[in-house]
Amino acid sequence: MATQQEDLRQRPLPSKGEAEQVGGTVDNATANVSLKRDHDRGAMARRGARSLLLALSLPLSLTLLAIYLFGHRHGVHDGHPRPSPPWYLPQWILQGMSIVSSVLMGLSAWLVWAEGGFHRDPQALPLYLAQLGLGLSWNPVMFTIGANWVGSAVMVGLLGSLVGCYRTSRRVNPIAGDLVMLCLAWAAILSVINLRVLSM
DSSP states (O other): OHHHHHHHHHSOOOOHHHHHHHHHHHHHHHHHHHHHHHHHHHHHHHHHHHHHHHHHHHHHHHHHHHHHHTOOOTTEETTEEOOOOTTSOOHHHHHHHHHHHHHHHHHHHHHHHHTTHHHHOTTHHHHHHHHHHHHHHHHIIIIIIOOHHHHHHHHHHHHHHHHHHHHHHHHHOHHHHHHHHHHHHHHHHHHHHHHHHHHO
């Protein structure tokens, strides 16, 4: 113990220049860590923005393509149009809500992906892809091809996949679940239209 105290007394104090050099090294290291942290945050923000753009643009572009290729031709059989019944929603509402629904589902899927939901729950991605495919195929099957019973089966599958999406997304992110619930409400309205078409 005495020897250590003697060593400390005999050890010379650092000069002012040495102290400034050590302090400068510490400051530089802190600045480098701060710059690296800022760079990592910027890179994460850019990756997040790119993935969000992809999550929104992919379903939106597919929906717009389906509308462009097929549209909604309610009541057209053998080339002779029939007047639409009073309960039938106008074409612009059906198309507009299909666009809104696809964007909301894309945003919900992105929120789930951002929190690792697709990795934690292996059912999440197949359910999302299933509702996307069924949602895109319902309009052409029902109104362009006129296969009403097949359209009904597609609608049942769409509702089931949306319920599954709601359950999986709600566990990961409540906001994502709320977005899916809005799309589920729209699908319920479409299912009523589906039933009315079958009863015609």
